[in-house]
Amino acid sequence: MRNRTWLTLSFIIVLAVVSGWIALPGSAFDIAGMRAAHPVRQGLDLQGGLQVVLQARPVAGQTLDSGTLEGTRQTLERRVNGLGVSEPLIQTRGSDQIIVELPGVDDPEEATRILQETALLEIIDPLGQYLPPGTLVDTTLGPADDALGAEAARSEATPASPEAATPVATPVAATPVPTARTTTGPVYETIISGAELKSAYVTTGNTGMNQVVGFELQGDAAGRFFQYTSSHLGQPMSIVIDKQVISSPTINGAISTQGIIEGVPPTEVDDLVIQLKAGALGVPLDVVQSRTVGPTLGQDSIEKSIVAGVIGLGIVALFMILYYRVPGLVSVIALLIYTAVVFAIFKLVPVTLTLAGIAGFILSIGMAVDANVLIFARIKEELHLGRSLTQAVESGFAHAWPSIRDSNITTMITTFILYLFGNYTGTSIITGFALTLFIGVVISMFTAITVTRTLLRVLVALGLSDTRWWFGANMPEPSTPAAATQ
Amino acid sequence: MTRLASKRKLWFTVSLLVIIPGLISLIFSGLKLGIDFTGGTLWEVRFAQPATALEIETALREAGVETAIVQRSGPANDETFLIRMPEVTEGSARKAELVQALETSVGPFTEREYATVGGALSTQIRNRAILAVALASIGILLYMAYAFRNTRRPLLYGSSALVAMLHDVLVVLGIFSILGLLFNVQIDALFITALLTVIGFSVHDTIVVFDRIRENLAKHPDESFESIVDYSLAQTVVRSLNTSLTVIFTLLALVLFGGGSTRMFVLALLIGIISGTYSSIFNASQLLVAWENGEIQRLFRRFTGARADPALPAA
Numbered sequence: 044m045r046n047r048t049w050l051t052l053s054f055i056i057v058l059a060v061v062s063g064w065i066a067l068p069g070s071a072f073d074i075a076g077m078r079a080a081h082p083v084r085q086g087l088d089l090q091g092g093l094q095v096v097l098q099a100r101p102v103a104g105q106t107l108d109s110g111t112l113e114g115t116r117q118t119l120e121r122r123v124n125g126l127g128v129s130e131p132l133i134q135t136r137g138s139d140q141i142i143v144e145l146p147g148v149d150d151p152e153e154a155t156r157i158l159q160e161t162a163l164l165e166i167i168d169p170l171g172q173y174l175p176p177g178t179l180v181d182t183t184l185g186p187a188d189d190a191l192g193a194e195a196a197r198s199e200a201t202p203a204s205p206e207a208a209t210p211v212a213t214p215v216a217a218t219p220v221p222t223a224r225t226t227t228g229p230v231y232e233t234i235i236s237g238a239e240l241k242s243a244y245v246t247t248g249n250t251g252m253n254q255v256v257g258f259e260l261q262g263d264a265a266g267r268f269f270q271y272t273s274s275h276l277g278q279p280m281s282i283v284i285d286k287q288v289i290s291s292p293t294i295n296g297a298i299s300t301q302g303i304i305e306g307v308p309p310t311e312v313d314d315l316v317i318q319l320k321a322g323a324l325g326v327p328l329d330v331v332q333s334r335t336v337g338p339t340l341g342q343d344s345i346e347k348s349i350v351a352g353v354i355g356l357g358i359v360a361l362f363m364i365l366y367y368r369v370p371g372l373v374s375v376i377a378l379l380i381y382t383a384v385v386f387a388i389f390k391l392v393p394v395t396l397t398l399a400g401i402a403g404f405i406l407s408i409g410m411a412v413d414a415n416v417l418i419f420a421r422i423k424e425e426l427h428l429g430r431s432l433t434q435a436v437e438s439g440f441a442h443a444w445p446s447i448r449d450s451n452i453t454t455m456i457t458t459f460i461l462y463l464f465g466n467y468t469g470t471s472i473i474t475g476f477a478l479t480l481f482i483g484v485v486i487s488m489f490t491a492i493t494v495t496r497t498l499l500r501v502l503v504a505l506g507l508s509d510t511r512w513w514f515g516a517n518m519p520e521p522s523t524p525a526a527a528t529q
Numbered sequence: 530m531t532r533l534a535s536k537r538k539l540w541f542t543v544s545l546l547v548i549i550p551g552l553i554s555l556i557f558s559g560l561k562l563g564i565d566f567t568g569g570t571l572w573e574v575r576f577a578q579p580a581t582a583l584e585i586e587t588a589l590r591e592a593g594v595e596t597a598i599v600q601r602s603g604p605a606n607d608e609t610f611l612i613r614m615p616e617v618t619e620g621s622a623r624k625a626e627l628v629q630a631l632e633t634s635v636g637p638f639t640e641r642e643y644a645t646v647g648g649a650l651s652t653q654i655r656n657r658a659i660l661a662v663a664l665a666s667i668g669i670l671l672y673m674a675y676a677f678r679n680t681r682r683p684l685l686y687g688s689s690a691l692v693a694m695l696h697d698v699l700v701v702l703g704i705f706s707i708l709g710l711l712f713n714v715q716i717d718a719l720f721i722t723a724l725l726t727v728i729g730f731s732v733h734d735t736i737v738v739f740d741r742i743r744e745n746l747a748k749h750p751d752e753s754f755e756s757i758v759d760y761s762l763a764q765t766v767v768r769s770l771n772t773s774l775t776v777i778f779t780l781l782a783l784v785l786f787g788g789g790s791t792r793m794f795v796l797a798l799l800i801g802i803i804s805g806t807y808s809s810i811f812n813a814s815q816l817l818v819a820w821e822n823g824e825i826q827r828l829f830r831r832f833t834g835a836r837a838d839p840a841l842p843a844a
Contacts, residue, residue: 093619095619098647152624152625155618330620330645332644332645333619333645334645335619337640339639340641348783351785351786352783355779355780355781355783356779358778398791399719399794402798403726406776406780408779409776413775416772417772420765442744446736449673449740451733452672453733453736456672457726461665461722464661465722473721476722476726
């Protein structure tokens, strides 16, 4: 029993040191950039930025299926990547809405305008070169600079999807690939633009084995495409959306109205169809909700919340020590470990911290204190019944457990439903709040049961068993905190 | 120890005195709904030099916005203002006009926040919020019926906890309705979050008392239910107050020192948690006693009887 206590104590110390190390602000004591890789992720309301809810408004005769919406989402994602925003979030909501979150974006008005534009699909003549996906190109329909945020995308220059970069059936490997900077590169000729594409679909290839992407062209485009493909057999062509290459298949035969794109990896087939469709159809989007937070408001909020948090915690710590004496001090240590563990989890998961999230965290501190208060009240009762300190600590925990369990489970039920509610409505403030409160409640149960109990056991084992006064027994009930300080 | 249970009529009266004015306000003027529920635009701006709400309102009216509500947010020398107006989309030409109008008539400013919500979206949020509360209530009721399955009436505990929870929701809604009436305080999506948190806390607090009652019922089977409740309350009241006090300390710190955008959110939490502490001691447990003594059933019979009586002579 005692060995286990010491073992748990060493575990707690390790846990406290590790999570304290992760939770520490700033960049001191970093090992191999591990801490730098896990910063606190701040929500829009803290670091400033733009949140937009876009509503798809299909044009007459157009039906909106999940494929179209997903294609539109991917198109938005490509554009947003061009804006150079650090951690953009683009997700579909329900059957006809898309939520875009752009933290720290400089010009929200420009960003909103960019999001609403429809995508431009082109099939270009890459001049015999194999252009890997992700390459930005200038075309006869306009230079890459016209495409949104081309500048930022260039600096990244990594392919949008790594798998797509691998093989198209017969990649022309030897030819030098135009690098990310294309302003000095060639202007590629646009053979087909999105408006001329009638449809795209998944079909089976000539061998009947593989899934390939089929597409159909409108009247006059078909003639032009036939001319081009018949004179470029065996060479690659590039499919470009918003001036960014998404695929470079090889031309295996002349194509007029109907064609297939072979050599697309099986996992990419569906995606390419969606992208072709979205580029061609591009469902119009309306802004139904937007929220811009300036960087100064966020900074204000962070500073104020930290001040409020420190003052709040300080008062709680003072109150616990004055009222519960040694156990109070133990609970304050447990609370500090609790705070470090929760913060470390926030960084590792990572949980996006919003103002509501901070409120949820502060509230969870209250619940963590509650578990300790329940335990200490029970220990005191057991001491008044004449139990020894060791017995009192053990049975105090045993008796407090049902209350801690039941009350925390109901809070978890509420936070769980809150999370679903927030997720469904796309209200990130609510999901943020629910998530931090949930993590807080779970960890608070752990610290109350493990940390507080082990620290108290250690105190008892260290021979404090004669000083029952420290545990608030053998004294009249302190009616005010002042009484306890005598 | 005072016998809390014997004065239960007083405790119920205190609750009613708090709830009834809020309820009247709720019925006759409702809640002031923010743009999250009605649709519209919320614009927070900070001017470089002294400005007044009237100046901003006039500038906007000249630009064609008839129904803008402008309020100073933050301290007097901060020159930060909240503008509420019908929906003007971010990035639209209309917004550029309004920015222009404010800059020429009032002065240069920085935009701290700009939020627009379309009207159609808002009913969605409200309906989902009601559904979320209903689901949370069912979840809590089921869990409590399970946790108290060994008592004589498992459902009574869950129901009493829910009534106490409803009490807290009504207190918060009522007070915010009055605040809306007096100070034009609006409720937003964060307010819903606060309400749901209050629900969680309220039940959390009630369960601790109920757990003690369950334990004492098993320990002292010969005692009357009323004295068991009194005894259990005496044992848990210090804990209830201490826990609530620590939460109230942190929330008070947030109200006083925290940012303006969460102030109303924290205020809603604060009211709810004070109400939650009161209701778990003075309502939820007393409801158990009232039910066990048959008082609620009698009241219910009298109510239905009273309704039936006037009908008799007419027949």
